[in-house]
Amino acid sequence: xxxxxxxxxxxxxxxxxxxxxxxxxxxxxxxxxxxxxxxxxxxxxxxxxxxxxxxxxxxxxxxxxxxxxxxxxxxxxxxxxxxxxxxxxxxxxxxxxxxxxxxxxxxxxxxxxxxxxxxxxxx
Amino acid sequence: xxxxxxxxxxxxxxxxxxxxxxxxxxxxxxxxxxxxxxxxxxxxxxxxxxxxxxxxxxxxxxxxxxxxxxxxxxxxxxxxxxxxxxxxxxxxxxxxxxxxxxxxxxxxxx
Numbered sequence: 001x002x003x004x005x006x007x008x009x010x011x012x013x014x015x016x017x018x019x020x021x022x023x024x025x026x027x028x029x030x031x032x033x034x035x036x037x038x039x040x041x042x043x044x045x046x047x048x049x050x051x052x053x054x055x056x057x058x059x060x061x062x063x064x065x066x067x068x069x070x071x072x073x074x075x076x077x078x079x080x081x082x083x084x085x086x087x088x089x090x091x092x093x094x095x096x097x098x099x100x101x102x103x104x105x106x107x108x109x110x111x112x113x114x115x116x117x118x119x120x121x122x123x
Numbered sequence: 124x125x126x127x128x129x130x131x132x133x134x135x136x137x138x139x140x141x142x143x144x145x146x147x148x149x150x151x152x153x154x155x156x157x158x159x160x161x162x163x164x165x166x167x168x169x170x171x172x173x174x175x176x177x178x179x180x181x182x183x184x185x186x187x188x189x190x191x192x193x194x195x196x197x198x199x200x201x202x203x204x205x206x207x208x209x210x211x212x213x214x215x216x217x218x219x220x221x222x223x224x225x226x227x228x229x230x231x232x233x
Contacts (some may be wrong), residue, residue, distance in 0.1 A: 035222065037168075044125060045155055045160075045168065045211055047222040064171050096215045109158045109173040109216075116167050 002026035004096050004114035011120045012086050019082040020117045022096030023033040027055045029077040033099040035110060036070060036081045046092075051079060051101060086121045093118050126151065127212055129225035131177045140200040143228045145212030147193050151223055152186070153214040157195040159188055162209040165223075171210070172197060207232045 007021040022034065036048040049060035051070040058070050069082045079096055094117045097110035128146040135141040153209065159172035170179050172188035175195065187198045195214075199206055212225040 043226040045224040047213075047224065059220065062219065092182075097168075102177065102179075107156045107174040109170055110160070110168070110172075110213075111170050111179065113167040113169070123145070 002098075002112055004098065004112055006094075006096060006114040006117045009118040009120070012080070014088060014121055015123055016086050016121075017082060017084040018086060018119050019080055020094050022079040022094075022114050023057060023089065024077045024079070024098070027098075029072065029073055029079070032101075034070075034072070034079040035097050035099050036068075037095045037097055037110070039095070040089070040092040040117075041091075048081070048094075053079065066088070083119075086119075088121050091119065091121045125224035125226040126216060126219070127214065128225035129210075129212060129228045131165075131226065132161075132229050134231040134233055135199075135202045136201055137204065138197060139202045141202060141230065142199075143197045143210055143230070145195045145225050146199070147191065147214060149193060150218040151193075152190065152195055154192040154217060155179075157190050158213045159186075159195075159197045160211045160213065162211065164208070168211065176233065191193040203231040203233055204232050206230060 005066045030053045034053050035050045051058045053072045067084050071080045096114040097114040099108050100111040102109045156174045160168040160169045161171040162175040175190040185201045189196050209227045211227045216223045
């Protein structure tokens, strides 16, 4: 079945970097884009950015510009999200989600989600 | 502070109908479709409604969505205990050039 499987939990110190992976199965990764969404403990959802798995084009949320990099490896059907210069307020569950064109006019939605990766930033 | 505004909580008894509102602006809900996500405790979000009022396969018809101007609503009829979850609205924002979410509404089934 179509699924996204993410890498395991991470604990990092402030100032370090983290790279989370998201492996797609049941469909061709290059057919659709992948968005990353994070959720701080007890908080709501925050969109981080998007990558086209077809050509590598990216669109990052303004507040994360310069700290985040999204990439894909089509040979392994895996998307990656790297966040640098980690701070305590980056502590969150990080989700990857497939951005799918739900209608013929191109309305998109996140139809498949990974299980989430907990990233804890603590000294 | 979320770009889209939702009530933090809602509640109802089994069998009741509840609605959750989502308020935005001309740059998001006013000009783009709204999606709704359901997040059960300890799990990843799940797509519940797309393009304002469409249900993905497998979503019961007890769930319905609507949009008018810069606001949207999610309605749940015949409330069941398993509907207890957090609900989020989302829309593309043309000014921010990205997706924006509501702060989420925690639904309690009494």
